[in-house]
Amino acid sequence: MAESFDVVVVGSGASGLTAALSAAARGRTVLVLEKAPVFGGTSVVSGGSIWAPANKYAAKVGARDDREDALAYLRALTLDRVPEELLVRYVDTVNPMLDFLEGETGLEFTPNMEHPDYQPGLAGARSGGRTIQVGLYDSKRLGETRTDLRRTHSTVPITKHELDEWGMDTLDRWDWALIAERTKNHVVGMGAALIGELLEACLRHGVKVRTAAPARELVREGDRVVGVVADGPDGPERIAARLGVVLASGGFEWNETYVDRFLGVPMRAAGSPPANEGDGLRMAMSVGAALGNMTEAWWCPMLDVVGDTYDGKPLHRTTSGIRTLPGSLIVNRRGRRFVNEAMNYNDFGKALAHFDPVSYEYENLPCWLVFDAKYRASYSVGTLTPDAPKPDWVFEAATLAELARAIGVDEAGLADEVARFNENAAKGVDPDFHRGESTYDRYRGDRNNQPHRNLGPLGDGPYFAVELHLGCIGTKGGPVVDRDGQVLDASERPLPGLYACGNVAASVFGPAYPGAGATLGAGMTMGYAIGQAI
Incomplete structure (x- = not known):
């Protein structure tokens, strides 16, 4: 193969970059391949929130929350369609993931004490504090890579707290002078701020990142995934992954054939970037991955x-x-x-x-x-x-x-x-x-x-x-994974060398959406776990 890395990550959203950073911080060599000509995936166009039950940020302002209530809420919400060990893994890992990001990036998290869980009437739900938010980010810190950061399609450089204060449907009351000043200075907010911080940290740890480099197929030796074939400037390239390939390429919501085949409803209004065409799903199916949650979306x-x-x-x-x-x-x-x-x-x-x-x-x-x-x-x-x-x-x-x-x-x-x-x-x-x-x-x-x-x-x-x-805003079905994000085959056995996180994988939340930031929370937490496992 032309090149060799310990880990190859397919996709540059928050899930993929967290996996890359988690592995790189432990001394692994990592390459991130991004299909689009810009970094950030669906995460850039999101609010940048993370759903984190029993987090320390809410506790500091007096909010009461605990692990058992969070698990009770998730059990009720997921309708017995998610293995208990995956729910436990999420609740027990999301806060260590946040601690890791605090140590490795400039991210500063604050709790949204007014944002309730999405089903506040269920046992174990909370009326605020579980959704945490990021601040602003000066994208000039990315240097020449700044121009490769995906532009948001409808958000402006504000924080989620400002959005709540100004009113999301009263645009005429926003501080447009402040927004113009931030825009002129290349300041970004919400999902773009999250991606900016993650990307900067990855680059600092020596992670190699490439845009306009779609992965086309997985390379196997025996039953082990050992690399990928991706588009390069001179045609297809085989890239070795000594320890593992991480699929983090987003959902299949822009693939009309897959939508009709799997979702089974007339979903024709995807709110994510159009690059989400199910590439990771196709590659996982090609090596015999078990699939789960295929009828579900966010x-x-x-x-x-x-x-x-x-x-x-x-x-x-x-x-x-x-x-x-x-x-x-x-x-x-x-x-x-x-x-x-x-x-x-x-x-x-x-x-x-x-x-x-x-x-x-x-x-x-x-x-x-x-x-x-x-x-x-x-x-x-x-x-x-x-x-x-x-x-x-x-x-x-x-x-x-x-x-x-x-x-x-x-x-x-x-x-x-x-x-x-x-x-x-x-x-x-x-x-x-x-x-x-x-x-x-x-x-x-x-x-x-x-x-x-x-x-x-x-x-x-x-x-x-x-x-x-x-x-x-994305599909949530794909290859079934274990508690470490390793993809399982049709017999529920691990596929050596293959991992998945984010919307490309069968969601840890099954049919449910616990609260604002659950999409990023699920993907980033599993990405962090994958980096540990690798």
């Missing part, structure tokens, strides 16, 4: 801003805030509500994927966010700020009846639903779907709206509607 209802693109593909935006605000509701083609609009995005997505075997259709697709004139004047919807002219992707009508006809929704159904919703919302209640009752709902609402953050009747017209789509 689900999310998405908004399409017509004309917005990212890496040459349509840009789909998350809707965590706009669904929760007073003066709005979400209906299906019958004009009926079908879920608590303010619930966490992962479980909301499952409602969109519901198939009615009687009518033989996905009964909640398409669906529409309907809102009134006050909402339009108060909040931003995607790129539409209150003072901006209405674009073509937003429907407007003087009456609800006209709006129903314009978007193809049952007119009588919408009228009845709005009437019932308004009567209850005026009282600050939602007996049908309990919107606004949980701490998670209220976290996402408008704290300035009284008497209720999430509920308010639809008032005078004109009325507006935008379509929401079934999407995800």
Whole structure:
């Protein structure tokens, strides 16, 4: 083979870079191969949060949490679909992983004491403190590599704490002068800040990193994986990995064939970079890896801003805030509500994927966010700020009846639903779907709206509607791994020399999404464990 390293990592998101750093800090030679022309993967476009139960940062400000409550919460959430040893491994390793990163990088973590777990009503859940956040990062510290850091598609150089304080759906109230100053000075925030710190630490430890170098296949000697074939400047190159290959190449959400074959639902609105086409999954299958969790994704209802693109593909935006605000509701083609609009995005997505075997259709697709004139004047919807002219992707009508006809929704159904919703919302209640009752709902609402953050009747017209789509921020199925991240074969035996972490692997959380930062937390914790094991 042309080159040889102890470890070859496929993918440069937070999971892959944590694995690389974990191995390099223990004296191993490491190469990171990135398919795209820029580093960072899906992690760059994330909020940069990590879900860490019983962490020391929350404990320092008086929060009470413990290991057993965290495990009880995860057991309830994962529906007996995840081996106990993997849940224990996560809870017992996530905080040592954070300690390791504190020692090896400039990362400084702070707890979000207001961000609840995603199912706050389950035993063992917490109303805040388990989600931790990163600060800002001066990308000039990367030197010439700075220009290879992936640009975010919709975030700006702010922290998650600032986003909460300013309001994620009140863009007109943000400190744009401060944001402009940071941008001019190449300061980045959230997911980009996390990747910047990890990449800088990897480079300091001598990790070799290459962009535009997609891995094509795994190389085996006998039953052991001993390297990869990757694209190089002069064609395919065989690169040896003496101790192991780590797959950290993201999910398969942009591979329409794999989506149809494995997810089995009409998911066509991926919110990740388009490079996530299942390369790692394909390579794992080619060497006989066992697969798990293949029907699951980190689900999310998405908004399409017509004309917005990212890496040459349509840009789909998350809707965590706009669904929760007073003066709005979400209906299906019958004009009926079908879920608590303010619930966490992962479980909301499952409602969109519901198939009615009687009518033989996905009964909640398409669906529409309907809102009134006050909402339009108060909040931003995607790129539409209150003072901006209405674009073509937003429907407007003087009456609800006209709006129903314009978007193809049952007119009588919408009228009845709005009437019932308004009567209850005026009282600050939602007996049908309990919107606004949980701490998670209220976290996402408008704290300035009284008497209720999430509920308010639809008032005078004109009325507006935008379509929401079934999407995800990544898939979460792939090769099954053991507690050290080693890939297992169809007989549940380790495949020597092959490891996987992040969205390319079967998620430690199975069908569940415990809280903000669980995606990064799962991948980075397993990446750290892989570095230890290698």
